[in-house]
Amino acid sequence: MTVAPATRSKSELSYTWIRSKIEGGAFVPGYRLVLGAIAKELDVSVVPVREAIRRLEAEGLVTFERNVGAQVAMLNETGYVTTMQTLSILEGAATMLSAPFITDEDIAAARAVNANMADCLENFDPHRFTELNREFHSILFERCPNDNLLDLVHRGWNSLNMLRDSTFSFVPGRAHQSVAEHEGILSLLENGADSLDIELAARAHRTRTLDAFTEYQSTHKRSPVQP
Amino acid sequence: MTVAPATRSKSELSYTWIRSKIEGGAFVPGYRLVLGAIAKELDVSVVPVREAIRRLEAEGLVTFERNVGAQVAMLNETGYVTTMQTLSILEGAATMLSAPFITDEDIAAARAVNANMADCLENFDPHRFTELNREFHSILFERCPNDNLLDLVHRGWNSLNMLRDSTFSFVPGRAHQSVAEHEGILSLLENGADSLDIELAARAHRTRTLDAFTEYQSTHKRSPVQP
DNA sequence: CCTCGTCCGATTGTATATGATTTGTTATAC
DNA sequence: GTATAACAAATCATATACAATCGGACGAGG
CATH class of the missing domain: 1.10.10.10 (Winged helix-like DNA-binding domain superfamily/Winged helix DNA-binding domain)
Structure with a gap:
């Protein structure tokens, strides 16, 4: 042996x-x-x-x-945008693929995490918020039967990890929206929605974060990514 | 200097x-x-x-x-399936993202390549067929503005490269279908179809190859991937 | 005939030493 | 003051040597 x-x-x-x-x-x-x-x-x-x-x-x-x-490695602005865009695609697909395997317990757990995220908004705890956000999505992904895809998602997360708390701190108001969108995804899963709808909802969730960033960028004329 | x-x-x-x-x-x-x-x-x-x-x-x-x-590295059967599935997602997205930048010349070039692929079917030249197939899709991808995504696609191709000519040799008839589907994608691009339609068509193109493989597998009860 | 333990050859894992390249600095000329 | 050249220091790049480890051959014991 x-x-x-x-x-x-x-x-x-x-x-x-x-x-x-x-x-x-x-x-x-x-x-x-x-x-x-x-x-x-x-x-x-x-x-x-x-x-x-x-x-x-x-x-x-x-x-x-x-x-x-x-x-x-540093993410410049275009690197951030492309990574977010890629992640929107990967996460959407991962969520869609894991949907058939998501249990009621999973949804309850995710909902609990999302509630904690809301608390973080009250207490202004961006770091924990980011952690919980990762946890939330992990619950939705972890049933995905395609390990290859899951690995790519994790890599994307790691790249973005360098911009810790960026969502929360740099785009005011986006975090609140995010919590609401989470609930939307959960109810789709709960009701056994069409898989394409689930995929597009999950994709749009991240796309909107990216859009919020882009818009914030254009109004503030500076790069929060590369200080 | x-x-x-x-x-x-x-x-x-x-x-x-x-x-x-x-x-x-x-x-x-x-x-x-x-x-x-x-x-x-x-x-x-x-x-x-x-x-x-x-x-x-x-x-x-x-x-x-x-x-x-x-x-x-060797791809076992589940590795093949997950890689194909991941590629279907990545390629679908890459095609969708590059669609706005595809020129008439690109489409003409792709169509020419596809015609050569048809010739390969006549002459039974699986190796060249595989090469041309890669070239065909490269034409559709290369305008994709997201380098990150493109890189992932290339990696997927490299993984599959180890199963040279597998599509052609192991799933009889699939190659003919493939050429027909290529034309379908081209006409969508040509007519400025909705981006989601383009994405799903490109995705389905690869998914069907995977399905053909799976079906062939189940009827022949042996693994062409891992001899 | 089978199982277990031991030895040996092959191969990887790491330390050390030396060479090569880049970067920063100083001196000198203009 | 600026530009350039030569030098010095820091750091990477690689070769070599040796130690650690593994897998299989071989033989003893059951």
Whole structure:
């Protein structure tokens, strides 16, 4: 019988460490990732760190230029727009595909999360709001039988993760709308609506966030994405 | 003035070399990629090769297991189904998004390609048929303003590339249908149809290929994907 | 004949060392 | 003051060497 290696490979260690730093917000977009420094920090050589960074590059979390170095990927405005647009498509499809498997319990759970989101609006807790939003959609997605698609959705979320709380903080009023739209999606699912309707509703939910952003952009003439 | 490095990095070289071998069909799915052997072949050390393989792994072209090694990724049946399903969604959206930018010349070019595809059916040239099919859809996609989405489509194609000519050879009759459906999509584009109609037509085009496969599977009780 | 344990060859995993490239700095000329 | 050239420091890129690990061959025991 083959057993898993007792110790995780240092490459793996480096990968998860850097990734968690990025996702946790300790390494902000644009932050320079110096191979030697990270290697020293983790007490490993540069080779595994290099490998980890290459993997993160392939996933789109960092950019890497030869003889210059790596840095945490930044989303510029067009990157934000395209990612949001892609996500609207992926999420719409994922929701549609998982619809047949959604249980009453799932819907109740999602509704509870949505209620908490409403509370966050009262208490002005944008960070938690974002977390709950992810949780809400996760409930709707997790039954999706297409792992491939689900993986793409998660990647998109990770890219956007760099713009923590952007919805909440940069587009006033959008969060309230968002909570209302969630309820709309839930009732469609509850009533066994046509799958195309569900897909388009889920898609429109994100599209409207994007539209709100675009409109806000045009009226305020500055880029909240790239400060 | 800064100039690009005179020589491509050996990591990059290894990456493109392995990749081309896979895409060219020299390295078939399941083929074992031994670091040392490839390094020797390319006259580089194992470090860049290793890095290249990690990148390919992140892209899904190869699988890599610790202390065991890498091999060209294989699509099992569920992998094939999910990839096809995901592609149907991505391609549908990509076609829909590029529709407004498609010119008359594009449509003429696509139609010419489709005519050549029909010829391939006469001459029974499955390899060329597959190539042309890719070219046909590329014409429809290339105007898509969302590079992110386009990239996902290309990745999907690459995954399926491992099942070269599968449509043609494994599901008799499907190819003829496919050519007819292409014309249907073209006429929708030509007549400026509703964008949702275009999207759903493009999506259905691939879905039907998948359905044909599934049906063929169930009647023949064997797996053409994993011989 | 089958099962389990041990050894050996093959292969991957990592550290270290050295070379190559870029970037920043300083000095000098105009 | 500006521009340019030469130098220095930081960092990446790769080769080599060795350690860790795995898979299968082989033989002992049941």
